[in-house]
Amino acid sequence: MDGSSTTPPPGVRPGYRIGDWRLAGPIGAGSxxxxxxxxxTADGRPAAVKILRTDLLAPGQRAWMEELVRREVRFSLAAEHPHVVRTHAALTxxxxxxxxxxxxxxxxxDRAEHSLRDLLxxxxxGPLPDAPRLLRExxxxxxxxxxxxxxxxxxxxANILLAPDGTVWLADFGLAAELEGSHAYVPPLGSLDHVPPEWWSQRTGQRGATVRPTADVWAYGVLAHQVLTGGRHPFPGRTARARALAAQTxxxxxxxxxxxxxxxxxxxxxIGDCLLPDHASRARHTAGELSRRVRRPADAPRPRRRAARRPVLLAAGAALLATAAGAGVLLASDGGPGRAAAGASTSASPPASASVAGTLPKDSDVPRSLRPYITTAAQRCAGExxxxxxxxAMLKxxxxxxxxxxxxxEFGIAMxxxxxxxxxxxxxxxxxxxDYWSPPDAIASMGSFLCWLDERFKESGLRRDLPGLIAAGYRTSxxxxxxxxxxxARTRGYVDQVARHLARYSR
Structure with missing residues (x-):
């Protein structure tokens, strides 16, 4: 879905001169x-020079590329701002x-120190250091x-650059488009992880695909989730296409x-406002509004500390995302571990520290080596x-x-x-x-499934003895x-055992 090849052009060696600029080594490859x-060459001012591989393009693609270059230069001249990278010249x-x-x-x-992709x-x-400032800029x-x-x-x-002093620069305006009323037109290109769901259903006309400011608002919501969670995408899936399909679902x-x-x-x-499911719903949440909202002091999260006390868990909808088979996001069914089921996989948190594991009684029989994984699996769920x-208690x-x-x-510590x-x-x-034989993998997966069961029962109106319902759902469906x-009735004995262990481990 990206544009031209990122293969470096041959013949570009340190010291090669283009116009008034002398090149050093490559520092990255973009779309x-x-x-x-x-x-x-005169005053030693640093810069970054992006060489576009137009030699590898077909004539029609080359014409598109030339238009993208003209658009990027025109945009840079019109959009002078401390958080927008400057394009000083376009040379042949x-x-x-x-x-x-x-x-x-x-x-x-302008030459950046690195990008947000590097930080992620x-x-x-947990949140990136200085996450509120990054998102504000x-x-x-x-x-x-x-x-x-x-x-x-x-x-x-990859298109959020960081200056040597840490200042954010928005960059890579090859697809930036000038609005004609409420929308603009761009080539049918984009990054699957950050395009809004409606992008997939749009038809491409002679002038390209329709794009609106709400597409940037969606992308900002995805970025904010990544910045505040150490890189986690808000939609599950092993590949960008799987995550895009999950967003469509x-x-x-x-x-x-x-x-x-x-x-x-x-x-x-x-983030929920940014990720509203369609253009019309997002239209009332403008970038100007986002800029004002991120300035509220209460909005500023802190990087996660390795504390003994478990953070407050907040309510959130939990679901699995249904897509076509083979796409990397699987259809949720009603099965428990001993029955047929399918669901969407999610990435796991790194193990919590030993101090966090103190949420379980120190004198219990829960193996110390497992406590960090158990605690982390629970912390990833919004359900209290x-x-x-x-x-x-369920592992026991x-x-x-x-x-x-x-x-x-059934096999392993979580069966x-x-x-x-x-x-x-x-x-x-x-x-x-x-690997289901791996205790960390089995425990993290158990936490994900229990979280889904919790939300499923709440949505169905079952709220009495949720731990017992969750245990029964894990054993049946x-x-x-x-x-x-x-x-x-057939799970009552199992649920009673879980309840006894739960009472011991909740002291």
Whole structure:
């Protein structure tokens, strides 16, 4: 879905000169080409030079690229702002001795230190350092663009640059478009993780695809969720296409919006407004409004501290997202671990520290090595009923904390059926694999499933003895519990065992 190839053009070596700028080594690759560090030959001013690989494009694509370059330069001249990167010049490489370079286009821009994508790649669980300022400056730059009558149309972490002093610069305006009334036209390109759901159903005319400022508002909501959660996308899926399909399912009413349970309420509300399912719903939430809202002192979250006390958990809708088979987001069913089921996988938090594990009694028989994973699995759920004590009580009842437990076709510490585990699998120890024999993976996946059961029962009006209902749903299915209107008789013995352990672990 990106534009031209990001293969560096051959023949560009340190010291190569384009106009008044001398290039150093490459510092990154974007959707449209390779970016090099550079300095002015006269005064040594630093810059970044982006060379666009127009030589690899078909004639029609090349014409589009030329229009994108003209748009980017025109935009940069019209949108002077401290949070918008400046494009100083657009040059054509003239080098007949190097045919592979002759005729290529080069854009000379402010040089950034790194991008928001770099920060997210190195992020720990929880908000990025200085997250409120980052989001405030992104909103300010976006409000300025919209106020000048432009839509960015490709807002994503790679296009949020950070100056050496940490200042945010919105960048990469190859798709930026000038509004003609309420909308503009752009080529049918974009980053799947950040395009709004309606992008998929639009037809592309001769002038391109229709884009509105609400597309940037949607992208800002995704960005804000990522910045405040250490990179978590608000829609589940292993690939960008799977996450985009999950967003479409939500927009079509197939599932409610599920945000990270630890978001402060003001940010939860703001992100929810940005991620309203259609253009008309989002239209009342302008970038200018976002810029004002992020200035409220109460909106400022703090980076997560490794404290012994569990953070307050906030209410949020929980759901699984239904999409076509093979897309990476699976259809939710009513099965428990011992029954057929499927669901959307989510990424897991890094293990909590030993101090956080103190939410379980120190003298209990819950293995110390498992406590961080149990606590983290509970903290990821917005439902207050899904606590470390409940997860520990269910693990005790299922396997006695034995990672090698086996019963018919159920295995491991949480007694997952392999087919069901694949649907709910979470990589609890971040080793790149999801294995039901792995206690961290099994516990993280259990937490995800229990959270879904909690929300499912609440939506159905079942609120009495939710821990017991959740335990019964895990052993049978949500549908059996809902149809029964409570704990089914055949699970009463199991639920009673969980209740006894829960009482011990809740001291």
């Amino acid at each position: 449209w080409g390779t970016v090099y560090a550079a300095e002015h 490489v003239e080098d007949p001795d190097h045919p592979e370079l002759d005729g290529l286009t080069a854009l000379v821009m 790649a190195d992020a720990a669980d 992104i909103a300010d730059g976006l409000a300025h663009l919209h106020g000048r009558g432009w839509v960015h149309a490709d807002l994503k972490p 939500y927009a079509h009413g197939g599932a409610p919006l599920r945000l990270d349970g630890r978001l402060p309420p003001e940010w939860r509300e703001l 009923e899904v606590t470390p004590a409940l997860i520990a 009842t299922e396997s006695g904390f034995d990672p090698h437990a086996r019963r018919k076709d 997952w059926t392999p087919s069901v585990f694949r649907a709910w699998a979470v990589d609890g120890d971040h080793d790149g694999r999801k 949500s549908r059996v519990v809902i149809d029964t209107g409570g704990v089914p």
